[in-house]
Amino acid sequence: MLEDIAFHDETTARNYRFRPPYHPNFFNLLASELKLGNSQVALDLCAGTGEVAVGLAPYLSSISALDFSPPMLSRAKNHPKVRYAKVDVNEIAALQRVAPKGNALCTVGMGIHYLELQTLKFVNANLLNPSGYFVTLQSGFASENPWFSKYRTLRASLRKDLKGQQIDWVSREKVEGAGFTLLYPVVLEYHVQIKFEYLLRETLSMSGLRELNEDMFSEYKHALSVELAPYIKEGRLATKIRNSAFVYRQVSR
Ligand SMILES: C[S@@+](CC[C@H](N)C(=O)[O-])C[C@H]1O[C@@H](n2cnc3c(N)ncnc32)[C@H](O)[C@@H]1O
Numbered sequence: 516m517l518e519d520i521a522f523h524d525e526t527t528a529r530n531y532r533f534r535p536p537y538h539p540n541f542f543n544l545l546a547s548e549l550k551l552g553n554s555q556v557a558l559d560l561c562a563g564t565g566e567v568a569v570g571l572a573p574y575l576s577s578i579s580a581l582d583f584s585p586p587m588l589s590r591a592k593n594h595p596k597v598r599y600a601k602v603d604v605n606e607i608a609a610l611q612r613v614a615p616k617g618n619a620l621c622t623v624g625m626g627i628h629y630l631e632l633q634t635l636k637f638v639n640a641n642l643l644n645p646s647g648y649f650v651t652l653q654s655g656f657a658s659e660n661p662w663f664s665k666y667r668t669l670r671a672s673l674r675k676d677l678k679g680q681q682i683d684w685v686s687r688e689k690v691e692g693a694g695f696t697l698l699y700p701v702v703l704e705y706h707v708q709i710k711f712e713y714l715l716r717e718t719l720s721m722s723g724l725r726e727l728n729e730d731m732f733s734e735y736k737h738a739l740s741v742e743l744a745p746y747i748k749e750g751r752l753a754t755k756i757r758n759s760a761f762v763y764r765q766v767s768r
Contacts, residue, residue, distance in 0.1 A: 522563075522722050528586035531563060533716035537570055537624075537654045541703040541758040546574035548701055549648055549762065555619035558642060560604050560634075561626025565592040567652055571622065572596040579615055605631045611641070618643050624652040627686040635693030639765055649695050649763040653684055657704065657755040665742040666714065673735060674723045685761065695763035703758045708751040711740065 522528065551557075551574040559568040562580035569592045572578050577596045582588055583603040591599050602613045621643050623630060635649075643649060656663055683689075687697060715736060718724075746752055 522582075522584040522587055524722075525586050526719055526727075527722055527724070528564075528584065528590055530716045530720035531587065531590070533713055533720050534566075534625075535654050535656055535717070535754075535756045537566055537652070537758050538703055538705050538756075539570065540705075541654075541701075541760075542570035542574070544703055545650070545701050545760055545762075546571065548699075549620065549650075551575055551620065556615060556617065557620035557622065558614055558618045558638075559622045559624070560638075561623055561629055562591070562599065563587045563624070563626075564590045565594070565597055565599070566654075567622050567624035568597045569594045571620075575620070579613075581610070581613060605629075605634050607633065607637050610634065610637065614642050616642055618647055620648050620650065622650045622652060625654070625684070627651045627690065628682050628684060630686075630689075632689055632693055635690060635695075639694045643765065645765060647765070648698075649690065649765075650760050651685065651690065651763075652758070652760045654756065654758045657757040660752075660755055662743045662746040662752060666739065669735060669739055669742065670718050670721065673718065673727065673731070674721060687761065690761075690763055694766050696766050698762045698764055701760040701762060705756055705758075707754050707756060709754045710751055711743070711747055714739065714743075714752070 553576055555575050557571065557575050557578040559578055559580045562568050562582045564587050565580055568578045568580035572594045575596060577598065580597050580599045581602050581604055583601060585601065588599055588601055600613045602609045604610050621638050691697065743752065
């Protein structure tokens with residue numbers, strides 16, 4: 516099963532830093548909404564290279580960041596309060612061995628669609644404090660960017676994991692099915708100018724790319740430069756990035 520996951524691919528991991536980033540103010544906002552404090556410990560599932568764990572670490576005592584991809588973990592950002600571990604979080608026995616209990620917070624950034632219901636139920640029953648928060652996070656180009664739909668269509672044509680369907684990034688039904696209830700969303704938007712090259716690298720950071728060959732990618736690059744030409748000024752695109760989080764707590768047991 517592991518072999519099927521593109522996050523084990525070097526290209527995806529190498530280009531992951533070209534994903535639209537979470538803004539530091541987003542973590543500040545989330546930390547104040549959740550009233551995080553320096554005595555609390557947290558768990559970050561599907562941690563990747565530590566985007567969420569490192570962003571929230573300053574507001575916590577420590578955070579355990581779990582991921583199963585060696586190429587992602589090998590690029591993880593160091594932080595004195597973040598402890599990384601390699602584990603398939605859908606393997607409950609392994610998760611139980613690695614994850615500390617008593618967490619005030621469990622986060623999943625851009626990975627909730629990978630988690631099985633039984634994993635979420637296990638987190639709820641065994642790893643999270645009764646008053647703890649479960650939070651899913653996402654960062655991406657806002658769909659209102661005038662160039663976005665063209666970009667999305669072209670990029671999707673390179674992906675084999677979509678099978679004509681959209682990924683359920685939010686997966687609210689699944690999270691609620693595991694005994695959580697949605698409290699509120701937290702959203703932060705910001706504007707940046709990005710280079711056209713950035714979009715190409717962001718595409719390469721996507722899991723589920725077909726066996727990319729040079730011809731396929733240069734065809735994509737050409738089509739993208741034609742479609743986006745009206746929006747590119749001096750090699751750059753005006754871009755809105757949206758960071759969002761969904762904050763849940765346990766349904767009382
Ligand atoms: C899109 S990245 C998210 C990285 C980071 N959390 C963020 O918000 O940018 C998804 C990560 O989930 C990890 N992942 C997917 N399924 C997993 C599983 N069953 N166990 C552990 N990690 C998993 C992948 O290796 C990848 O690093």
